[in-house]
Amino acid sequence: MTRIAAPRVRGGPMPSTLSHDDMTHVELTWIEKKIEYWTRFGREAHEQILDRRRRVVSFRPNxxxxxxxxxxxxxxxxxxxxxxxRAIEPGELYQTLPFVRPGGEILLKIEGWPKVEDVLRHIDAIEALGIEADAVSPDHWRHVHNRMAAGHQPRAYTLDQHRAFLLRRRMEL
Known part of the structure; x- marks a missing residue:
């Protein structure tokens, strides 16, 4: 993990210069059937429309x-x-990612459309339980990443696991 200054963004304003500078900014682009960058879940705190094909969404720390x-x-x-x-706190160490400024803690990283579809189905299954995907234990996302990287099926996230995570988090506060 590195702590570095936010790099420049070509072709538009630097997301890190937005008024919400303690946030993590993600540049999204949608050019049908060419470039489709989007967020699947996460509570956006701010949105800036750059043009009809690009916008920057911002997330609060954590x-x-x-x-x-x-x-x-x-x-x-x-x-x-x-x-x-996971969006980082100001001054926290982070990993860099294209189009994410300054970066964040990467809990899961999957490449290749069949595997991406598997992750999307996994998210759908969690939401079918009535659990918001952004409220899932970060350890579960790491588990999904590690299992898929090893070529195995990740275990399903359960209501019991979620309750235990919420209790543990409450105890840490």
């Missing part, structure tokens, strides 16, 4: 969000990736 990137050219898909990230 907010967990999923950032999906898909892009293609004339020959097919060139990137498909999902990252589940």
């Amino acid at each position: 907010t967990v969000f999923a950032f999906v990137r898909w892009a293609a050219n004339d020959f097919g898909t060139i990137i498909s990736r999902i990252d589940i990230v």
Whole structure:
């Protein structure tokens, strides 16, 4: 993990210069069937529209969000990736990620559309239990990352696990 100054963003204002400078800023782009960068979950604290295809969403510290990137050219898909990230506190160490300023704690990083779809289905299953995906234990997202990286199916997140996580978090406060 590194602590560095936010890099410049080409082609638009620097998200880190927005008035919410203690937040994590994510630049989203949507050019149908070419570049599709979007968030799957996470409570946005602020949104800035840059133009009709780009916007910057901002997350408060300790907010967990999923950032999906898909892009293609004339020959097919060139990137498909999902990252589940925890927005950092000011001064906290972080990992860098393209289009995320300054960066965050990466809880899950998966590449390749079939695996990305598996993660999206996993998120759907959690939400089907009535649990908001951004409220899930960060340890569970690490578990999903590690199991998938090893070529195994991750275990399902359960209501009992979630209750235990909430109790543990309450005890830490």
